[in-house]
Amino acid sequence: MLEIITPSVLTTIQDAGRRGWQAFxxxxxxxxxxxxxxxxxxxxxxxxxxxxxxxxxxSAELLALEDCLVAATGPxxxxxxxxxxxxxxxxxYVRKNGHIRLEKLDTANxxxxxAHGGITSALALSSRSSYPAARLGASxxxxxxxxxxxxxxxxxxxxxxxxxxxxPIQYSPTPTIATxxxxxxxxxxxxxxxxxxxSAYTITPTSDRTGYRLDGPPxxxxxxxxLISEGMARGCIQIPTDGLPIVMQADCPTxxxxxxxxxxxxxxxxxxxxxxxxxGKIRFTETSIEQAQTRxxxxxxxxxxxxxxxxxVSWL
Amino acid sequence: MLxxxxxxxxxxxxxxxxxxxxxxxxxxxxxxxxxxxxxxxxTVPGYASLTIHYDPLALTHTQVxxxxxxxxxxxxxxxxxxxxxxxxxxxxxGPDLASVAETCRLSPAKIIxxxxxxxxxxxxxxxxxxxxxxxxxxxxxxxxxxxAPRSHVQAGAVAIAGMQTGIYPVDSPGxxxxxxxxxxxLFDPARAQPFLFAPGDQVQFIAL
Numbered sequence: 475m476l477e478i479i480t481p482s483v484l485t486t487i488q489d490a491g492r493r494g495w496q497a498f499x500x501x502x503x504x505x506x507x508x509x510x511x512x513x514x515x516x517x518x519x520x521x522x523x524x525x526x527x528x529x530x531x532x533s534a535e536l537l538a539l540e541d542c543l544v545a546a547t548g549p550x551x552x553x554x555x556x557x558x559x560x561x562x563x564x565x566x567y568v569r570k571n572g573h574i575r576l577e578k579l580d581t582a583n584x585x586x587x588x589a590h591g592g593i594t595s596a597l598a599l600s601s602r603s604s605y606p607a608a609r610l611g612a613s614x615x616x617x618x619x620x621x622x623x624x625x626x627x628x629x630x631x632x633x634x635x636x637x638x639x640x641x642p643i644q645y646s647p648t649p650t651i652a653t654x655x656x657x658x659x660x661x662x663x664x665x666x667x668x669x670x671x672x673s674a675y676t677i678t679p680t681s682d683r684t685g686y687r688l689d690g691p692p693x694x695x696x697x698x699x700x701l702i703s704e705g706m707a708r709g710c711i712q713i714p715t716d717g718l719p720i721v722m723q724a725d726c727p728t729x730x731x732x733x734x735x736x737x738x739x740x741x742x743x744x745x746x747x748x749x750x751x752x753x754g755k756i757r758f759t760e761t762s763i764e765q766a767q768t769r770x771x772x773x774x775x776x777x778x779x780x781x782x783x784x785x786x787v788s789w790l
Numbered sequence: 791m792l793x794x795x796x797x798x799x800x801x802x803x804x805x806x807x808x809x810x811x812x813x814x815x816x817x818x819x820x821x822x823x824x825x826x827x828x829x830x831x832x833t834v835p836g837y838a839s840l841t842i843h844y845d846p847l848a849l850t851h852t853q854v855x856x857x858x859x860x861x862x863x864x865x866x867x868x869x870x871x872x873x874x875x876x877x878x879x880x881x882x883x884g885p886d887l888a889s890v891a892e893t894c895r896l897s898p899a900k901i902i903x904x905x906x907x908x909x910x911x912x913x914x915x916x917x918x919x920x921x922x923x924x925x926x927x928x929x930x931x932x933x934x935x936x937x938a939p940r941s942h943v944q945a946g947a948v949a950i951a952g953m954q955t956g957i958y959p960v961d962s963p964g965x966x967x968x969x970x971x972x973x974x975x976l977f978d979p980a981r982a983q984p985f986l987f988a989p990g991d992q993v994q995f996i997a998l
Contacts, residue, residue, distance in 0.1 A: 499915040705841025707798040729916035737795035766796035
């Protein structure tokens with residue numbers, strides 16, 4: 475069990491999300507940074523889609539109420555165990571009463587703490603992902619909240635010191651993010667498309683797990699009005715009437731009626747999610763769906779390939 | 791047929807709110823459900839479109855597009871799906887009933903009569919978990935959305951806007967005009983069938 479001493483302002487539990495209910499209007503949810511989330515699970519020898527704790531925007535502290543194997547991932551936090559600085563992206567054996575502190579850095583937004591056995595908070599519609607807007611999954615964490623961990627089938631100390639080298643993803647506060655054209659790209663003027671691919675955008679403070687609202691040059695529509703509602707997906711970049719892009723995130727609505735100019739590719743969604751609010755700068759570039767899917771497969775393959783076991787001496 | 795993202799594909803079957811087009815959407819969704827392809831995660835009906843979410847580790851865009859194309863011609867086979875009819879008892883005492891009546895130059899009793907005179911279809915679901923977009927509302931009782939949405943609408947509120955009517959499944963903000971309320975629970979995650987409605991279902995309102 476893990477006890478929350480101080481939660482982040484945006485603390486949630488995230489597994490792979492609530493698959494199969496979007497036709498009924500239930501958002502998918504899941505982690506904001508799916509790369510760091512998956513890495514955290516692989517490092518502690520969990521199934522890749524086990525539930526982990528997602529921390530957002532501010533520092534957090536926990537207390538281990540039992541011996542456990544944990545890994546902290548993501549570029550947003552520095553990890554301290556019993557006030558000693560420890561490596562992120564590495565599995566660590568923590569003894570009972572161990573104090574775990576995640577100190578927020580200015581360079582990114584989201585961090586993950588996985589425990590071997592997975593977090594076993596309540597299931598809602600077959601998922602543990604928190605979706606507070608519809609009271610699905612555990613949420614509203616306060617001091618003293620206790621999270622249970624699933625049973626272990628292994629010797630925890632033997633699984634410590636697993637790490638990833640090299641990290642096959644490049645986080646940056648000023649990234650160039652690859653997109654594919656959206657279904658309504660023809661709704662925009664040529665000059666709006668040029669502006670979209672040539673400008674730097676920042677993320678406004680009203681951004682959250684539902685969507686990142688961007689600030690920068692507004693984009694002019696060739697065809698006005700709203701569409702009749704159609705499906706929506708994580709990564710879609712909607713342009714509402716004020717012309718300022720909204721990038722749909724993990725808790726995005728299942729349907730929407732604004733035109734979609736482009737869509738952030740899955741391989742770059744973790745990088746975009748971690749661009750610091752207000753201070754970061756994003757540029758967009760265009761790629762093909764084939765390139766996008768090839769890059770996503772390569773990212774997942776490299777993550778699995780680059781995990782180093784403590785007794786693996788092949789890299790020496 | 792277009793990529794919506796690199797993990798989803800959108801097929802548009804029309805560009806308006808129309809019963810025939812929407813019927814094709816549900817027939818296509820039913821046909822695809824009868825021939826599952828590993829790597830397909832879920833399908834989401836819109837008014838005139840269907841979105842297919844898939845796992846790009848298992849399938850490419852082209853593979854999903856080919857699978858979909860094969861069913862475009864066969865979707866008539868799913869037309870025999872039995873239609874589910876759900877009766878919804880309503881107390882018509884909504885805070886906007888009087889102003890809707892005034893806008894439509896009808897009595898509140900006539901608004902209720904018109905609202906219950908039509909058999910509606912769940913065109914799609916969205917907005918909040920379990921919210922059914924029902925159509926098509928009789929022309930005589932069509933009103934616009936509220937100029938300023940309410941910050942709080944109670945679960946069970948029956949509302950109208952434009953060509954559509956709907957029921958708020960959970961407490962949420964809302965911009966549609968409220969004409970009544972139902973005691974039915976539209977969404978309960980602990981229930982064996984969490985949702986009262988599914989896309990394509992038929993709905994009959996009954997005045998209490």
